[in-house]
Amino acid sequence: MVTLRKITHQNLCTCIYDIKTTEEQKNFVDSNVESLAEAYASITNGGFATPYAVYDNDTMVGFVMYTYADELGGDLAPPLVLPCYFIWRILIDRNHQRKGYAKQAIEIIITEIKTMPYGKADRIYTSWAPENIASKSLFASFGFVETGEIDGDEDDYEVIVKLDI
């Protein structure tokens, strides 16, 4: 059974040292240590971040994190329409991919976001590198659609997508 658990002193090292992408996927996502550092910077500066380890029973298989921004606070900026939630990271360990873990983790995250844990919003955004076929297919299956906006410049950018909730 797939569950999401908080990062604690007990599972932090597994999350940082053992949960990794393949070499080819490294350009698509930051490492978990970078993600947790970003979460720390957000949480300690008036922003929001919910990082979770993804478990299959008692085995950690991945990492997922979302954030929120409203007009008053958070790290997200135009072209995103605020207030909004943003699925900031999803990373399934290279040895556990293609087993349905990302799909189940995103399903749990969307259900949690719909309870509006940080405040009201009517949309969830995420973004992916244009060559990241796996991500595109994963999020499209939940109904995420391209907004026409990008994050970055024409040499290095991510496509911004949105799900109305």
Ligand SMILES: CC(C)(COP(=O)(O)OP(=O)(O)OC[C@H]1O[C@@H](n2cnc3c(N)ncnc32)[C@H](O)[C@@H]1OP(=O)(O)O)[C@@H](O)C(=O)NCCC(=O)NCCS
């Ligand atoms: C993208 C990623 C999270 C998918 O995780 P996963 O657990 O393997 O995905 P799932 O098994 O839940 O698959 C869900 C859907 O994603 C798509 N998908 C996953 N891996 C894929 C691949 N290698 N090629 C094409 N589609 C893929 C499929 O549509 C799949 O549904 P299906 O199995 O019914 O065809 C994983 O490949 C990963 O961690 N990649 C590196 C980090 C990354 O790119 N993160 C996203 C940044 S935006």
